Amino acid sequence: MALLEVRGLTMQFGGLRAVDDVDFHLDEGEIVSLIGPNGAGKTTVFNVLTGMYRATAGTVTFCGRPIDGLRAHEITALGLARTFQNIRLFGEMTVGDNVVVGAHTRLKSGLLASILKGPATRREERAARERAAELLEFVGLKGMERARARNLPYGAQRRLEIARALAAEPKLLLLDEPAAGMNASETEELLALIRRLKERNITVLLIEHDMRLVMGISERIVVLDHGRKIAEGTPDEVRRHEAVIAAYLGASARAGH
Amino acid sequence: MGRAAPLSFVCAVAHLAGAYFSSRNRLRGQGGGGRLIWQQLINGLVTGSTYALIALGYTMVYGVLQLINFAHGEIYMAGAFAGLLLVTAAELPFLAALVLAMVIAACVGVVVEFVAYRPLRRSSRLAVLISAIGMSIFLQNLGLWIFGPSTRSFLPPFPVVSFEIGGLRTNTLHLLTLAVALAMMVGLQFLVARTKMGKAMRAVAQDREAAALMGISVNRTIAFTFAIGSALAAAAGVMVGMLFNAVTPTMGIMPGLKGFVAAVLGGIGHIPGAMLGGLVLGMIEVLGVALLSSQWRDAIAFAILILVLLYRPSGLLGKPAPEKV
């Protein structure tokens, strides 16, 4: 059974169809990329999947249950977390707190427990802190808990976003241009990080413009153009696909090969 | 709710109010309730047209800055004082005083933008809102300091003639208010639709960054928007000052809030919406006063605001749009 099943997804803004009748699916443990030129509708797909927008038409099934129409926090609780293209950290909070906020749906203490802080609440807090430290180490930010998120360098902010999303214990992680603005060695580290996610049994859906990263890591690629799916397949298939070359790879493919 | 909804809503309320009046008057043995309600609607139309003028400033500023300019009511007050002083102290003819008051208010609006909003263009929304409320409090109390708390009389510098049309009483001041409001709205439509500055305003409202890249001076466009909105508020202030024969430093609070309610009612950021919202609010208010009592007048506007925000946050004419992420 597919982990995520998207059928006939359509998102209309006024007169503009940002996403037009798109189908695709993800199997458990896969790394799949969503590519396409600017304005192809990739981020809009993410926003619909995570409940930020309500789709105009189409269905989204996650772990066998329909999630279209659910609110963002409900979808996160079901095990679908994301990062943002234009980094959206909680800037004034510490790095550690950012990650612990990511675990919000996995923690239980309500209003009274939060105020009274009984032993159960304190145990939960301690466990959350330890797990945050572990996740920060996983993304390469060991020992940075006390720094203020806004003061981190750019690449570190991107990795913090990943740690924060992982704290939500997702089955499926949506990464929106995680390599944007990174230099070659940072991108290399990111590649290794995404591979290690697979070991943790996390399925990844990736939006990325860095073709080396996309081709190097994806098991399958879905290509969007003007809101429509124009191709889908392995990196090799997509690389040779005529519509893709025309729409997207055209210029760089001719220049590079 | 379609386009016809506001009108049918007003008609329904009018009908209810009419029924209430005729029953009450029948008890008194007078009759003629229908006429009374139409009389009220004329008053509502006049008040509503001043709300519409105020609402335009809110809506235009919201369009370009996504900011509720809390100080807008105080600019209206400043305009009323300017008009009063120009007519009484400087003894200018009415039209000259009106135009000059609008120019003065436009300057105040530009200064407010420059001092309180421009330095916060890149700050959080909360910071700008707090600055806006601070500016409002500052101007209002500065007015109290300078002019004192007492109400000043503002007699129209021209003879006001009352007359009847079809059994309904009105006067030249009412007609002048409607004429001024209408002229302003037509002028504004022309400005926004046809002039270069109007195009720049629309471009900045759509996408500030893109407009800047296209060579539009964003700072100048925003300042211009404040100037126009403030001038319209001043026109409303002068007319209301004469309608009620009263000008006070605190006169901007309620009309300022109601102008905002009117802007939201019509669909914030939507210029024809602000005009419609003002007129509808003015009508609903007089009908509400007729049904309840005048003490609840101000509560009615707020109740409308909260209902609109809950059930149709995009307003009567605005299109519902998902928030950009």
Place this chain on the structure above:
Amino acid sequence: MGMLDAADAAIRSLINPYYYGILVTIGINIVLALSLNLVTGFTGQLHLGHAAFMAIGAYTAGVLATRTEAGFWVAVASAAAAATLFGIIVGLPTLRLRGDYLAIATLGFGEIVRIALLNLDITGGPFGLRGIPRETNLPLVILVVAVTYLVLASLVHSRIGRALIAIREDEVAAAAMGIETTRMKVTAFTVAAAFAGIAGALFAFWFRYLNPSSFGFAVSIEMLAMVVLGGLGNLLGAVLGAAIMTMLPEALRTAAPAVAEHRMVLYGALLVVVMILRPNGLLGTSSEHGWLEVWLRRYRAAGRPANGPRGERHGAA
């Protein structure tokens, strides 16, 4: 209340009644500023009707004390309950809306409450409510201040508190992290309303006379100025802000009566200037630049298009 009474007797023997009264007022204002800070400072929602919740608490306590046999603690608990109830009623619909609409909606709510108090019979209308016994004393106020501070300090360092701060920092990202933003905002709003209700009850049992004009818009603005002065999202700052802004008019009243009378001019300017120069509050961390330089730098920034990953426009999306 035996211990409180003994403490009260001791305090009264040490300070004169004038300063005693000022200290009580400071305490009540601290509770109001602390609770408003939860909504505006920590959750980032501009709330312009806090005085209305204080009014609901004050009138609930006042009516119970004058018309029923209810004792002090019952009246205080009822005041908190009434304010909580109104907090939920007002908060649930309005907090679904974007932040700037909340400002107007709370302002409108504040006005409706004031108008209602003026026109209802049970509140005494414009003549006010008289004959409330004096039950509030300084040790009691100190106790309430301490409890408020401890509860809020504990709350902001918890799962709920982190969620509130996350909403302030970036509401979209907060929702994506699984935070039910509306519910969290209503929670903050309601907790704040409850404390404002308690502060209102203390106010009623101290001044013994209630009038709708004590709870107008200007009072909500004074509370906001206290929070902004001390620093948004800073609990100790709210305490200091409340203390300073209660004492300042008293000090000015004799030294410079004209300034004291028109202090709202200063408060208005204060809100603007603090937001531009010291958004963390006058008492917050100072910036390394001179104020003129900061101000000018902001003009230069206003002209430039946004750049970088996230500019400074957070919350503007």
